[in-house]
Amino acid sequence: MIEPLYIRPVIAINDFLPIFVSAAFILIFGLFYAGIVTMIKMKKMKKVYYILAYFFWGLQIYCTYFLTMTIHSQPFTVKAMIVAMIAYLSVPHIYFYLITKSEQRYEN
Amino acid sequence: MQGQSNFKYEGQKLASWYFTVAMILFGAQLLLGLVAAIQFIYPSFLYGILDFSIARMIHINALVVWMVYAMIGAVYYLLPDETGIEVVGIGIAKLLFWILTLAVTVVVLVFIFIQVGAADIKTIWFITEGREYLEAPRWADIGIVVVVLGFLANTFLTAIKGRRTGIMTVILSDMIALAGLYLAGMFFTDNISMDQYWWWWVIHLWVEATWEVMVGALAAYALIRVVGANRKVVEMWLWIEVAMLFGSGILGLGHHYFWIGTPEYWWEIGALFSALEPLPLVGMFVHVLYDWGKENGFKEKAGEDTSSNNTPALLWLVSNGFGNFLGAGVWGFFHTLPQVNIYTHGTQFTAAHGHLAFFGAYATILIAMFYMAVQGKYGIKKLRATFASKMAIFLITFGVVGMGVALTIAGYEQVLIARAQLGATWDAFFIAQNQTWMAQAMDWRLIMGVVTTVGFFYLVKDLLSISKNPKNVY
Amino acid sequence: MAEKKVSVWSDNRFWQRSATWVTGFASLLLIWLTFDTMGQITMGNQKDINNHITKRVPSATVINYKVEYKMNQRRGHEVPVIGGDDGKGDSLFKVKENFFGRDNYSQKEADALLHLGKLASQAKNCMDCHTLLGNGAYYAPDLTKAWLDPAWQKGGTMQAMTGKSTKEEAMAEFLQNPGKYPTHARMMPNLGITQKEAVGLVAFLKHMATIDTNGFPRGFGKIKEGVVYARSK
Numbered sequence: 084m085i086e087p088l089y090i091r092p093v094i095a096i097n098d099f100l101p102i103f104v105s106a107a108f109i110l111i112f113g114l115f116y117a118g119i120v121t122m123i124k125m126k127k128m129k130k131v132y133y134i135l136a137y138f139f140w141g142l143q144i145y146c147t148y149f150l151t152m153t154i155h156s157q158p159f160t161v162k163a164m165i166v167a168m169i170a171y172l173s174v175p176h177i178y179f180y181l182i183t184k185s186e187q188r189y190e191n
Numbered sequence: 192m193q194g195q196s197n198f199k200y201e202g203q204k205l206a207s208w209y210f211t212v213a214m215i216l217f218g219a220q221l222l223l224g225l226v227a228a229i230q231f232i233y234p235s236f237l238y239g240i241l242d243f244s245i246a247r248m249i250h251i252n253a254l255v256v257w258m259v260y261a262m263i264g265a266v267y268y269l270l271p272d273e274t275g276i277e278v279v280g281i282g283i284a285k286l287l288f289w290i291l292t293l294a295v296t297v298v299v300l301v302f303i304f305i306q307v308g309a310a311d312i313k314t315i316w317f318i319t320e321g322r323e324y325l326e327a328p329r330w331a332d333i334g335i336v337v338v339v340l341g342f343l344a345n346t347f348l349t350a351i352k353g354r355r356t357g358i359m360t361v362i363l364s365d366m367i368a369l370a371g372l373y374l375a376g377m378f379f380t381d382n383i384s385m386d387q388y389w390w391w392w393v394i395h396l397w398v399e400a401t402w403e404v405m406v407g408a409l410a411a412y413a414l415i416r417v418v419g420a421n422r423k424v425v426e427m428w429l430w431i432e433v434a435m436l437f438g439s440g441i442l443g444l445g446h447h448y449f450w451i452g453t454p455e456y457w458w459e460i461g462a463l464f465s466a467l468e469p470l471p472l473v474g475m476f477v478h479v480l481y482d483w484g485k486e487n488g489f490k491e492k493a494g495e496d497t498s499s500n501n502t503p504a505l506l507w508l509v510s511n512g513f514g515n516f517l518g519a520g521v522w523g524f525f526h527t528l529p530q531v532n533i534y535t536h537g538t539q540f541t542a543a544h545g546h547l548a549f550f551g552a553y554a555t556i557l558i559a560m561f562y563m564a565v566q567g568k569y570g571i572k573k574l575r576a577t578f579a580s581k582m583a584i585f586l587i588t589f590g591v592v593g594m595g596v597a598l599t600i601a602g603y604e605q606v607l608i609a610r611a612q613l614g615a616t617w618d619a620f621f622i623a624q625n626q627t628w629m630a631q632a633m634d635w636r637l638i639m640g641v642v643t644t645v646g647f648f649y650l651v652k653d654l655l656s657i658s659k660n661p662k663n664v665y
Numbered sequence: 666m667a668e669k670k671v672s673v674w675s676d677n678r679f680w681q682r683s684a685t686w687v688t689g690f691a692s693l694l695l696i697w698l699t700f701d702t703m704g705q706i707t708m709g710n711q712k713d714i715n716n717h718i719t720k721r722v723p724s725a726t727v728i729n730y731k732v733e734y735k736m737n738q739r740r741g742h743e744v745p746v747i748g749g750d751d752g753k754g755d756s757l758f759k760v761k762e763n764f765f766g767r768d769n770y771s772q773k774e775a776d777a778l779l780h781l782g783k784l785a786s787q788a789k790n791c792m793d794c795h796t797l798l799g800n801g802a803y804y805a806p807d808l809t810k811a812w813l814d815p816a817w818q819k820g821g822t823m824q825a826m827t828g829k830s831t832k833e834e835a836m837a838e839f840l841q842n843p844g845k846y847p848t849h850a851r852m853m854p855n856l857g858i859t860q861k862e863a864v865g866l867v868a869f870l871k872h873m874a875t876i877d878t879n880g881f882p883r884g885f886g887k888i889k890e891g892v893v894y895a896r897s898k
């Protein structure tokens with residue numbers, strides 16, 4: 084087996100706190116995003132709040148970008164994070180699409 | 192206890208036995224956790240009598256065992272409900288309960304009084320296996336497997352004979368996987384890398400795959416029972432959750448194979464799949480929120496009372512949605528990328544995550560099951576939260592989150608000093624341990640541990656007396 | 666009931682099948698990777714050393730060799746170096762080192778020592794205070810590279826305290842009487858470790874230090890020595 088070349092720069096001491104904070108906020112903003120989409124689907128919030136939801140998704144992307152850069156990711160980790168963010172964007176929508184379908188089918 | 196048992200089925204009565212032992216072990220877990228936490232601050236406390244290693248070992252083994260007890264209990268509880276019939280072979284099921292409880296008692300007594308043995312395979316068979324979480328000696332492992340096989344047989348035969356539901360199908364297949372995985376931890380090898388490789392099969396594939404699916408199934412059952420959600424919709428969602436949980440969790444195992452001697456490709460696999468692991472947790476959270484809101488909407492329209500028929504269970508269920516996301520999701524994601532994990536691996540960060548995740552993902556929903564059993568036992572139509580219910584959930588949650596925060600601060604300090612700056616040596620370790628931040632974090636962990644324990648006593652009191660709450664009597 | 670137009674997306678059976686396929690696929694991938702990993706982490710033997718083959722988990726006979734942990738330019742992180750390095754950070758498998766006065770342990774002897782040591786590590790619950798390969802408890806230092814710890818080397822605090830002249834003897838002495846050599850208010854308890862078990866444990870620790878952990882712990886021993894202050898309370 085050919086051994087691949089891995090270069091892993093050391094993380095600067097002052098970067099640790101921002102790294103942990105941004106990692107936490109990736110998911111916290113993600114929760115806001117999913118939560119707001121849910122509230123809209125439940126008709127507890129008006130549709131205009133989608134703007135707010137996508138704003139949180141945008142913040143999530145920013146935190147992810149920040150995290151991936153500050154830890155000096157390899158190209159693969161960058162791709163993994165892109166996949167995760169796309170999954171984040173789409174999962175609530177897929178979920179409610181399916182829920183509506185199944186409710187049409189099984190209820191009323 | 193007051194009142195007569197109203198359980199419709201013997202299986203549910205057996206479930207309440209399992210729950211009772213689970214609560215006792217939960218108490219033991221907290222007690223030994225306090226001992227270990229005190230030793231962090233006053234190392235001479237019980238030194239040479241009940242050393243940290245023994246206290247910690249009982250702390251985490253009691254944790255795993257009480258949760259397994261509660262899960263078995265939960266299955267026996269919902270089995271007759273789901274299938275519509277009594278548990279098949281209930282006599283044997285009860286016998287197995289006593290055998291298991293006896294075995295657990297013997298193991299704990301040996302842990303406390305014998306503690307360690309000679310470097311001989313006999314020690315592995317009869318005293319301790321010495322692998323974190325899997326310390327139970329080999330004889331007990333075999334006993335556990337036999338009992339679990341019996342339990343599986345009971346459930347299987349009942350499920351085949353009775354009504355077949357999606358929830359039961361998920362639980363059954365999950366239980367088989369869960370029991371099968373235990374076998375991966377039952378061998379001895381001189382090769383520590385090999386040892387750790389298979390050790391994680393048990394630990395990770397339990398808590399991040401099979402147990403999570405179990406939680407999904409229990410939440411589905413609770414949503415139907417407590418909130419009145421539509422079964423078909425809930426079951427469909429359950430299958431999607433299974434796909435997402437197993438799809439990310441099985442290969443997410445890679446995040447434990449960064450540094451144990453295993454090849455580099457696990458970096459990529461572990462990073463990708465474990466970065467996806469929080470997604471189903473978000474999904475579960477959204478799901479609980481949505482179903483709860485929707486059913487309330489229906490009731491409002493119909494002019495019905497919108498309060499749930501079991502408020503304490505519902506409160507714990509909602510805290511499960513949050514806690515799972517926070518403890519497993521946020522705190523898991525914190526340290527799951529290899530670039531970060533090389534610094535955090537094996538620090539107090541890990542302990543912070545361990546506490547928040549086990550509590551948020553499992554303790555919460557299992558406590559919800561305890562409340563459902565209390566409701567079933569006394570045939571209470573609407574179980575309302577008492578003062579003690581509220582104190583219990585508030586103090587326990589506040590305490591565990593407080594411990595999590597303290598440990599996170601400790602972990603951060605350890606990462607900076609012992610890992611990034613000093614390079615993880617013996618001296619580096621103790622220099623970091625001596626820092627004020629670390630010392631104070633350990634003080635706060637103990638204080639918050641005491642808060643948790645007080646909450647636990649409220650929980651015990653409430654479970655024993657909530658049926659007497661005048662508001663619950665008709 | 667009139668048949669409504671139904672979509673496959675709301676079909677429980679469809680999702681049940683999907684869940685089964687996803688699980689099956691992930692499991693198969695895991696099993697396949699497991700086979701590959703098993704091949705790569707199987708313990709080597711003296712023949713590998715003679716042939717200069719670097720194994721991720723090398724032969725137990727590494728106890729006959731000098732062991733270091735050095736930056737490897739090709740890998741971009743530290744790796745264990747056995748028997749001296751070839752200038753590029755790879756093992757030369759040449760330079761020997763005495764282990765309790767000998768450097769000629771046979772495969773059988775070395776295997777037996779490692780076996781004893783690994784058993785002892787479990788029988789004494791080491792993992793419930795320390796971490797091994799970073800897994801375990803966080804009450805005491807990580808043991809992954811303990812063999813290479815500056816504290817145990819000549820002039821190191823631990824070696825000096827035990828009054829022994831080699832690190833293996835110092836470590837064995839400490840393991841048998843940990844209460845006699847405290848470095849911190851937090852002392853290791855006396856676990857009834859015998860002389861033989863201690864030798865086995867030291868062999869186990871030396872062997873563990875030679876496992877290729879992809880650079881964990883990073884920058885091990887950046888500082889050679891530090892002063893440890895006992896916490897006064």
Ligand code: HEM
Nearest residue numbers: 398446468519523524526527536537541545548549552801
């Ligand atoms: C309910 C689910 C979970 C539970 C109960 C749980 C529990 C634990 C525990 C107890 C440990 C420490 C094991 C030890 O003693 O060495 C651990 C380690 C770890 N967990 Fe989780 N976990 C959960 C979910 C997750 C998730 C979803 C992720 C990632 C997104 C994650 C990432 C990690 C990582 C990276 C480690 C290794 C820490 C280290 O290197 O020291 N966990 N988990």
Ligand code: HEM
Nearest residue numbers: 221224225227228541542545546549550640643802803804
């Ligand atoms: C009275 C409250 C508690 C106290 C004082 C306490 C204390 C401790 C201590 C001192 C440790 C050893 C950590 C180390 O090795 O450095 C520990 C480990 C652990 N405790 Fe607790 N604990 C408490 C409650 C809980 C609860 C409620 C849970 C989960 C539901 C829990 C789960 C764990 C786990 C999973 C570990 C192993 C962590 C790891 O290996 O990463 N504990 N606890």
Ligand SMILES: [Fe+2]
Nearest residue numbers: 395399444447
């Ligand atoms: Fe994991």
